[in-house]
Amino acid sequence: MCCMVDGEASNLVAQMRRGVLPFCVLAMLGDGERYGFELVRALASVDGLVTGEGTIYPLLARLRRQGLVETTWRESDAGPPRRYYRLAPSGRATLAEFTGSWRLFRDSVDGLLQVGEKGGST
Amino acid sequence: MNDDDLVAGYLGRLVQAARQLPPDRRAELIDEIADHIEQARAVSEASGPGLQDLLRRLGEPEAIAAAASDSAGDFAGAFAQPAPAITQPPAGRGPRRQRWLDMAAVMLTLGSVLLAPVSFVLALLGWAVGIVMLLLSSRWPRRAKVLGAVTGTLALPLFGGLLATLAKTWYWRQAGPFGWQTGTGPFISTILVTAAVVAVTLVGVRLLRYPLSQPAGPGPATTAGRTATGPAAAAAPEPAASARASR
Numbered sequence: 001m002c003c004m005v006d007g008e009a010s011n012l013v014a015q016m017r018r019g020v021l022p023f024c025v026l027a028m029l030g031d032g033e034r035y036g037f038e039l040v041r042a043l044a045s046v047d048g049l050v051t052g053e054g055t056i057y058p059l060l061a062r063l064r065r066q067g068l069v070e071t072t073w074r075e076s077d078a079g080p081p082r083r084y085y086r087l088a089p090s091g092r093a094t095l096a097e098f099t100g101s102w103r104l105f106r107d108s109v110d111g112l113l114q115v116g117e118k119g120g121s122t
Numbered sequence: 123m124n125d126d127d128l129v130a131g132y133l134g135r136l137v138q139a140a141r142q143l144p145p146d147r148r149a150e151l152i153d154e155i156a157d158h159i160e161q162a163r164a165v166s167e168a169s170g171p172g173l174q175d176l177l178r179r180l181g182e183p184e185a186i187a188a189a190a191s192d193s194a195g196d197f198a199g200a201f202a203q204p205a206p207a208i209t210q211p212p213a214g215r216g217p218r219r220q221r222w223l224d225m226a227a228v229m230l231t232l233g234s235v236l237l238a239p240v241s242f243v244l245a246l247l248g249w250a251v252g253i254v255m256l257l258l259s260s261r262w263p264r265r266a267k268v269l270g271a272v273t274g275t276l277a278l279p280l281f282g283g284l285l286a287t288l289a290k291t292w293y294w295r296q297a298g299p300f301g302w303q304t305g306t307g308p309f310i311s312t313i314l315v316t317a318a319v320v321a322v323t324l325v326g327v328r329l330l331r332y333p334l335s336q337p338a339g340p341g342p343a344t345t346a347g348r349t350a351t352g353p354a355a356a357a358a359p360e361p362a363a364s365a366r367a368s369r
Contacts, residue, residue, distance in 0.1 A: 036154070037161045044179065052181015057154045058190035061147070078164045080157055 017049060022059060022068075023102070024049060026087060026095040029069060033086035035076075036060065060085065068094055125169045129159055132177050139187035145263045151190050155180065220261065227255035228329050231274035232322045238278075249278055262332055273325045277318060284315050 024046070028039060039060070044053045063069045068091035076082045087095070136155055140148045162176045163169075180186070230252025237245040256262070256270050 037158055040158065052179070052185055053158070054155055054180040054183070054186035055189035057158070058151060058186070061150055061154070061190075080160050080164075082161070083154075083157075 020102075021049065021056075022063060023095060023098040025056070025059060025063060026068060026091050026098075029085055029087045029091070030095065033084045035074075035082040035084045037082070039085060063091070067091075125173050128173060128177070132159075132180075132183060136183035136186060139184045140190065143187065143190055145265065146260075147190060149264075151186070155186065220259070223255060224259050224261050225330065227252055227259055228270065228326050231256050231270055232277060232326050234274075235277050245278065249274055262329065266329060266332060269325060270329050273322060277322050280318065284318070 021043075024043065025039070028034065028042060034042070036057075040053050040056045043056055044050050050056060060069070064071060067088055069085050070088045071086075072084050073081050074084055133152065133156060136152055137148075140151055143151065158180065159176065163173070166172065230248045232252070234245045234248030234252060237248060252274060253271050256274075257267055259267075262270070
């Protein structure tokens with residue numbers, strides 16, 4: 001019984017990770033453009049956010065198709081041309097919306113978890 | 123196994139794993155992963171253990187392909203409810219404009235030959251503009267684009283030539299009592315032109331029947347799959363997404 005609940009929680013965490021990842025990508029572009037490789041490396045270095053760097057590319061393609069990010073190709077000194085990503089206006093608006101909702105959500109859940117912890121310890 | 127073999131093996135596995143993706147997305151994904159590897163190798167992780175580590179960090183090709191078919195679903199509305207309203211303008215305004223542009227692309231590619239009797243240069247110009255528009259459109263997979271371009275290109279000399287001959291014969295015979303229907307040459311030409319018109323029309327109809335917005339492609343299938351497996355929280359935004367897709 002306990003294991004079933006365990007599985008459910010880890011499944012939920014995986015789904016939450018998948019759900020917030022697009023917004024994390026948008027957030028990383030908040031202060032200016034980055035090129036794909038750099039973006040992927042930076043995201044993958046955040047603990048527990050992604051399992052493999054490669055899975056970020058389909059996500060970037062999706063954001064492009066949705067018009068939330070814009071891209072430009074530029075030549076580089078080393079290696080092949082680089083695709084630079086930046087926030088589109090709609091991406092910036094989406095990010096702002098998410099930031100507000102996320103803080104509310106996080107604070108509510110944190111509040112409840114704290115109550116739960118206090119109740120459990122006494 | 124040398125380094126290039128290692129990379130080729132990895133990409134080969136990715137190609138295999140990505141088979142179920144639409145052709146343009148598959149090509150895009152493979153390009154990007156190949157670019158990533160190339161860029162990492164250009165920076166430092168050029169060979170040996172460094173390369174193996176690089177591929178390990180990228181993840182299993184099967185997982186990458188799975189993520190690509192996964193991202194067919196709509197996630198923008200997952201947390202921020204107002205997001206659909208924001209992403210809607212391109213989805214709402216786009217299709218109508220795209221519909222007209224695509225219609226023009228098909229008409230010009232396949233129909234410019236009709237201008238051949240008037241001016242071959244004009245027909246050629248229309249055809250060229252049509253081909254460019256056809257190839258630039260995001261609506262069709264590569265195969266459909268090739269079909270349209272080849273048909274339009276074949277139609278130009280064959281059908282255009284016939285049309286021009288027909289027009290000439292018709293002008294020549296106009297003075298006669300029965301017009302152009304009397305000769306057998308024009309009769310055969312008429313059959314050929316009719317066949318060409320039917321073939322070209324079939325290709326045109328086929329192209330215009332392609333679904334408009336590719337991002338919303340496999341919507342219903344993934345929606346069904348997710349609602350069946352995922353908990354209520356994940357399923358909730360899905361109806362909104364599919365409703366938008368069907369609009």
